[in-house]
Amino acid sequence: MGSQEVSTVDWQGKHVTVAGLGVSGIPAARALHERGALVTVVNDGDDERARAQAAELEALGVTVRLGDGATLPPSTELVVTAPGWQPDKPLFAAAAEAGVDIWGDVELAWRLRGTNGREPAPWLAVTGTNGKTTTVRMLASILQAAGLRTAAVGNIGVSLLDAVLGDEEYDVLAVELSSYQLHWAPSLRAHSAAVLNLAPDHLDWHGSMEAYAADKGRVYEGNTVACVYNAADPATEDLVREADVEEGCRAIGFTLGAPGPSQLGVVDGILVDRAFVKNRQKQAQELAEVSDVNPPAPHNIANALAAAALARAFGVEPAAVRDGLRAFRPDAHRIEHVADIAEVAYVDDSKATNTHATEASLAAYDSIVWIAGGLAKGATFDELVTGAAKRLRGVVLMGADRALIHEALTRHAPEVPVVDLDRTDTGAMSEAVEQAARLARPGDTVLLAPACASMDMFTNYVKRGEAFADAVRARAGTSA
Structure with missing residues (x-):
């Protein structure tokens, strides 16, 4: 299916089975029911919230089966799944055996474009292990x-689904896609797409690094104008080479160094374009200054270059790239400066839930007191610690799997002082900030970049970041 063709189903x-209630399942069930499908929703959970959601759908005429997400309902002709459901679910095995297609919420949205009588907007798609949300929001700002x-x-x-079926008309959509979503989106064809980086993540879901990378690479399939890759991450360029794209689609790299032809990069503090100019062998177009990127940490400059590449692929003028980057404000808990106390900066990067994100975060500062720990999700920390050792003034560890980080520090940075907090209650964050402040010297950065998930102590990374910010502000108040 070509990029602008509209599916007719x-x-x-x-008979459509929707797997999973929640943020994608409920809109999918509603949209399909409105189009005359006979919808059955199956859901593993049977709690109070699920029963309330089921009652709303049942009032519309949708069948809901709670507490049994394993069995394929009779007569099912299509399964539409929530992105989090793992591919080895018995429901999917039954569907495959019966020859029933399985779509994700993204695939359904792609197939339903244009069915409300509006001209479907092209998609500029972004995936990668880290930086997706920031890059997509930068792109939208541009x-x-x-x-x-x-x-x-x-x-x-x-x-x-709301974007493609709602009343709002769009010229173009900036689309963040996870590996889960791409796994179940076989016919998606973006105008242009970017894979920001690849590092081991969600391997329990995908089964292997190869399968994870292959799902990420699906974002390039059928691209019409540009496949944007990270010149510092050869695996992303490999995915471009393997993709089946429309004739004339170009590979566009981004780099933190000086760009070659068909790349965007950085020269003397300026973001420059040598891809979308008339003579890319000899010309470069100035787009913005590094200081226009907020914050100007190296990995965030890379995000800005990827966003700029996608925007330029869509024909956006250089001035809009600069203005969009200047207007952009990052989400909370992503390299967020909380306060300066006694000439020490306190930065919240609670969103750094894996080693790859934390590596980028640690690279942004010269002298760091690092607060880390939580649920490791099978990660190892030797490479992370080795790369950051020279930047570490001290480390404060907390959370269930802190010993894994401590062991890596003992092996690779034995001279760095470590405070090991033997508590996993939520109040531990206040003590972590206090201990970090004790280790810090003027000019240092106290950085919360846990390299781990948060659920051992907090509901999510947001709550963890809020606890850090609250503790820092309380300290700022007492030292004012």
């Missing part, structure tokens, strides 16, 4: 600065 009377009607959608929290 006769939904009337079609597109808006160019006067285009757009929205940041997908895995970012705004339902793609």
Whole structure:
């Protein structure tokens, strides 16, 4: 299916099973029911919230089966799944055996584009292990600065179904896609797409690094204008080489160094474009200054270059790239400066839930007191500690798997002082900040970049970041 072709499916009377209630399942069930499909929703959980959601759908005429997500309902002709459901679920095995297609929420949104009578907007898609949300929001800011009607959608929290079926008209959509979503999106064909980076993550879901990378690489399939890759991460360029794209689609790299032809990069503090210029062998177009990127940490400059590449692929003028980057404000808990106390900066990067994100975070500062720990999710920390050792003034460890980080520090940075907090209650964060402040010297940065998930102590990374910020502000108040 070409990039702008609209799928025509006769939904009337079609038996569709929707796997999972929640942010994607409920909109999918509603949309399919409105188009005449006979919808059955299956859900593993049977709690009070699920029963309330089920009652709302049942009032519309949708069948809901709670507490049994394993069995394929009779007569099912299509399964539409929530992105988190693992591929080895018995429901999917039964569907495959019966020859029933399995779509994700992204695939359904792609197939339903244009069915409300509107011209479907092209998609500029972003995936990668880290930086997706920031890059998509930067991209949307640039597109808006160019006067285009757009929205940041997908895995970012705004339902793609709502975007493609709602009343709002868009010129282009900035779409964040997870590996889960891409796994179940066989016919997606973006205008242009970027894979920001690849590092081991969600391997329990995908089964192997190869399968994880292959799902990420699906974002390039059928691209019409540009496949944007990270010149510092050869695995992303390999995915471009393997992709089956439309004739004339170009490989566009981004680099923190001086760009070669068909790349965007950085020269003397300026973001420059040698890809979308008339003579890319000899010319470069200035787009913005590094100081226009907020914050100007190296990995965030890389995000800005990827966003700029996608915008330029869509024909956006250089001035809009600069204006969009200047207008962009990062989400909370992503390299967020909380306060300066006694000439020490306190930075919240609670969103750094894996080693790859934390490596980028640690690289942004010269002298760090690092607060880390939580649920390791099978990660190892030797490489991370080896790369950061020279920057570490001290380390404060907390959380269930802190011993794994402590062992890596003992092996690779034995001279760095470590405070090991033997407590996993939520109040531990206040003590962690206090201990970090004791280790810090003027000019240092106290950095919360846990390299681990948060659920051993906090509901999510947001709550963890808020606890850190609250503890820092309380300290700022007492030292004012």
